[in-house]
Amino acid sequence: xxxxxxxxxxxxxxxxxxxxxxxxxxxxxxxxxxxxxxxxxxxxxxxxxxxxxxxxxxxxxxxxxxxxxxxxxxxxxxxxxxxxxxxxxxxxxxxxxxxxxxxxxxxxxxxxxxxxxxxxxxxxxxxxxxxxxxxxxxxxxxxxxxxxxxxxxxxxxxxxxxxxxxxx
Numbered sequence: 001x002x003x004x005x006x007x008x009x010x011x012x013x014x015x016x017x018x019x020x021x022x023x024x025x026x027x028x029x030x031x032x033x034x035x036x037x038x039x040x041x042x043x044x045x046x047x048x049x050x051x052x053x054x055x056x057x058x059x060x061x062x063x064x065x066x067x068x069x070x071x072x073x074x075x076x077x078x079x080x081x082x083x084x085x086x087x088x089x090x091x092x093x094x095x096x097x098x099x100x101x102x103x104x105x106x107x108x109x110x111x112x113x114x115x116x117x118x119x120x121x122x123x124x125x126x127x128x129x130x131x132x133x134x135x136x137x138x139x140x141x142x143x144x145x146x147x148x149x150x151x152x153x154x155x156x157x158x159x160x161x162x163x164x165x166x167x168x
Contacts, residue, residue, distance in 0.1 A: 005049070005053075009049060012048075013045055013053055013056065013057060016041035016042075016044055016045045016057045017041070017056075017057050017060045017061050017064065019040070019041040020038050020041040020042060020058070020061030021061050021064050021065050021068065023037050023038040023040060023041065024036065024038040024061065024065050024069075025065075025069060034140060035143055035147055037147075037151065039085065039109075039148060040151065041057055041061070042054050042057050042061070042082075042085060042086045043089050043093070043152055043155070044155075044160075045086065045090075046086050046087075046089035047089075047093045047160065049090075050090045050094060051086065051087040051088075051089075051090025051091045051094070052087070052090070053086070054085075054086030054087060054089050055082075055083040055085075055087040055090065056086065057086055058082035058083050058084075058085050058086035059080075059082050059086070062079045062082040062083075063079055066079075072125075075121060075125060077117070077121040077124070078118070078121060080117075081113050081114070081117045081121070084113050084117075085109050085113055085114075088109050088113065089105055089109065091105075092104060092105035092108075093105065097152065097153075097156040097160070099153065102149055102152045102153055105152075106145050106148045106149050106152070107145065109148070110141045110144050110145045110148065111141065111145075114137075114140075114141055114144065115134065115137060115138070115141045116134075119133050119134045119137050
């Protein structure tokens, strides 16, 4: 199936990429926890335009962030996980945002993509043993599950109805 996006939709996706880059720069950090909101534009793109757009917002946002604000050498594994994050949200939210598909999508994103894949990438890059790293990252994953579920459900109730009226 070939889907054409309007100029307005492409512009909106570009703005969502910019928002993702900006939000990725601002997160709450403690010694063992990082909570961020860069997933919000990815979720909005996924809800409005589907899995591919959600994945592209995540992937392009990751590449742009790596170029503009490098934290180390660019690593394509993290771009893959960003793309898959948008794809998962887009797949779960194709028809409607519900409590059930919100919880399931966040569990897949945080449990499989963040906890397993990103832990593997970090272990691979820095030579850290996988299991201890996996265990220390469980706190962050659990916290982000709660944050993502709450924010997505709040967005669905408060923000998305207003955005649907002016749907890009």
